Amino acid sequence: MQTLGRAPRLTRRNLLAGLGAACLPWPALAARQSVVLRPAALSTRIAGRRLDMLGFNGTIPGPEIRVRQGDQVDIRLENGLDDGALVHWHGLRVPNRMDGVNVLTQDVVIPGRSHDYHFALPDAGTYWYHSHYLSYDQVSRGLFGAFVVEERDPPEVDHDITVQLFDMMIDEEGRYDDSFDPAQFATAGKIGNVATAFVSRDGIRQGDRLRLRCINPSIDRIYELRLSGVAGNIVALDGMPLPAPRPLAPIILAPGQRCDVIADVTGPVRLTDTYGGTSVTLGEIAMEGSRTPRRSAIPGLPANAMPAPGPVDAHVDLVMQGGAGGGDHDGFGTWALNDVSGLPRRPLVDVRRGATVRMTLRNATAFPHVMHLHGHHFHELDARGASGAYRDSTLVGAGAARDILCVLDNPGSWMLHCHMLSHQTDGMATWVRVR
Ligand SMILES: [Cu+2]
Incomplete structure (x- = not known):
C-alpha cells in the first residue's frame, strides 16, 4: 500500500500558537513546555480510505512532541474517549508515577476527566507515546505519536523527519476492522492487511542530508525496513546513540522499537518492508530538485549520560x-x-x-x-x-x-x-x- 500520512508537529512555534496562554515564551536554554493531548474518536483518511478510528488531538499519528534535552514538559491528558485512557512515554526515563501504567503507577483516567504528567527529559533521542490502557485495542485504533528529544547541539542535517510504521486490518467494504480473532492472540498477533508509513514531511532534494527517526508503533507487526535512495549510517537504536554508527542496512524494527538514520539522498527515497521475505512498499518521501552533496562525513550522536553497570547483583x-x-x-x-x-x-x-x-x-x-x-x-x-x-x-x-x-x-x-x-x-x- 503506497500512502503517506502527514504527522502534524508540535514545535515550539505551533505549541505557542495552539496553546496560547498556557505557554511561556521559549527561552534559549532549559525550558518548560505545555502540551495538551486529547484522545477521541475521529474519522480520518489513511491509505486512500476514510476510516473511523481514534486519535490524539484529531490526528493519526497524534501530534509530534518535540522538545530539547534537559527541558521539562507539562502534559495534560484530557480524556475525550468513551473509555478509560492512560498515556505511556515509551523509552523516556521518567519518574515512576509519570509512567502511565494502570495498577502499577496510576488509576485509569475516566471519560471526561484529565490527568497531568510532568517530567524532565534527561536523554536526547527518538521516543514515542501511546495509550497504555487496553493498548492492544487503543494503539491499533491510532492512539500513538512521536516524542522527539533534540540534542542541545544537534548534528547538522537538512531535514529531521519522523517515520512511523503502522498497519491496519481493513475489511472487504474498506472499513477499519476493529475485531480481534482469538487465534490472533495465540499466534503472531493481529497483523494488518494494509501497512503504511506516516512521514512527517517531504519536499527533500537530491543531495540533502536527512535524519530519519523511524518508529514502529504497530501493535504486533515486525518490519524489516529497507531504505532505498539514501546512503549513510544507523546512528541510534531505541533513542540511544550507537558508540560506533553502523552502515545503513535493512533494519529489523519490532513493535515499540526505533532507529535513527543519518543519510544523504542519492535518489528517490522509498521505504519497503521485507520482513518474512515478502516485499511491501510502505511509502516514499517526495523529492524536488537537488543540491550539492556535503563532503563531510556522516556525523554520529553524543552519548546520553547513562549509569555504568557494576558487578552483577x-x-x-x-x-x-x-x-x-x-x-x-x-x-x-x-x-x-x-x-x-x-x-x-x-x-x-x-x-x-x-x-x-x-x-x-x-x-x-x-x-x-x-x-x-x-x-x-x-x-x-x-x-x-x-x-x-x-x-x-x-x-x-x-x-x-x-x-x-x-x-x-x-x-x-x-x-x-x-x-x-x-x-x-x-x-x-x-x-x-x-x-
Ligand atoms: Cu510477544
Whole structure:
C-alpha cells in the first residue's frame, strides 16, 4: 500500500500558537513546555480510505512532541474517549508515577476527566507515546505519536523527519476492522492487511542530508525496513546513540522499537518492508530538485549520560511460555512469563536502587517476542556476555534466548512486558521493583 500520512508537529512555534496562554515564551536554554493531548474518536483518511478510528488531538499519528534535552514538559491528558485512557512515554526515563501504567503507577483516567504528567527529559533521542490502557485495542485504533528529544547541539542535517510504521486490518467494504480473532492472540498477533508509513514531511532534494527517526508503533507487526535512495549510517537504536554508527542496512524494527538514520539522498527515497521475505512498499518521501552533496562525513550522536553497570547483583531467568504450539504453563492466559499470566503479585526482581541485574530472556514459544522494560534502558549481551546496544525493547526469536544487563536506578514499580500488544493483553507481562 503506497500512502503517506502527514504527522502534524508540535514545535515550539505551533505549541505557542495552539496553546496560547498556557505557554511561556521559549527561552534559549532549559525550558518548560505545555502540551495538551486529547484522545477521541475521529474519522480520518489513511491509505486512500476514510476510516473511523481514534486519535490524539484529531490526528493519526497524534501530534509530534518535540522538545530539547534537559527541558521539562507539562502534559495534560484530557480524556475525550468513551473509555478509560492512560498515556505511556515509551523509552523516556521518567519518574515512576509519570509512567502511565494502570495498577502499577496510576488509576485509569475516566471519560471526561484529565490527568497531568510532568517530567524532565534527561536523554536526547527518538521516543514515542501511546495509550497504555487496553493498548492492544487503543494503539491499533491510532492512539500513538512521536516524542522527539533534540540534542542541545544537534548534528547538522537538512531535514529531521519522523517515520512511523503502522498497519491496519481493513475489511472487504474498506472499513477499519476493529475485531480481534482469538487465534490472533495465540499466534503472531493481529497483523494488518494494509501497512503504511506516516512521514512527517517531504519536499527533500537530491543531495540533502536527512535524519530519519523511524518508529514502529504497530501493535504486533515486525518490519524489516529497507531504505532505498539514501546512503549513510544507523546512528541510534531505541533513542540511544550507537558508540560506533553502523552502515545503513535493512533494519529489523519490532513493535515499540526505533532507529535513527543519518543519510544523504542519492535518489528517490522509498521505504519497503521485507520482513518474512515478502516485499511491501510502505511509502516514499517526495523529492524536488537537488543540491550539492556535503563532503563531510556522516556525523554520529553524543552519548546520553547513562549509569555504568557494576558487578552483577542479581541474575534472573524470564521464560516466555504459551501460545499456539508453545506447550503448557500454569498461567490462566494464552501466554505466560515464568508460569504466570498477567502481573504477578510479587515482582520478578526486587532490588535496591542502582543494582545491576542480568536477565536471561528465554523464548520457549513458537513465535518471536519483543520484551520492553519501562523506565530504563539495558544492554543487549552477546553469546560471550559482551555488551551490545542500549535498548528499551529487545526482540527474542522463537526458541531463542538473550541476556540483557540493566542498571535499575529509577525507583518504583516498572512493567516488563511483550510489546506485541496482543501478547501483553493475553498474559505476557511482569514487573520489577526498584527501592
Ligand atoms: Cu510477544
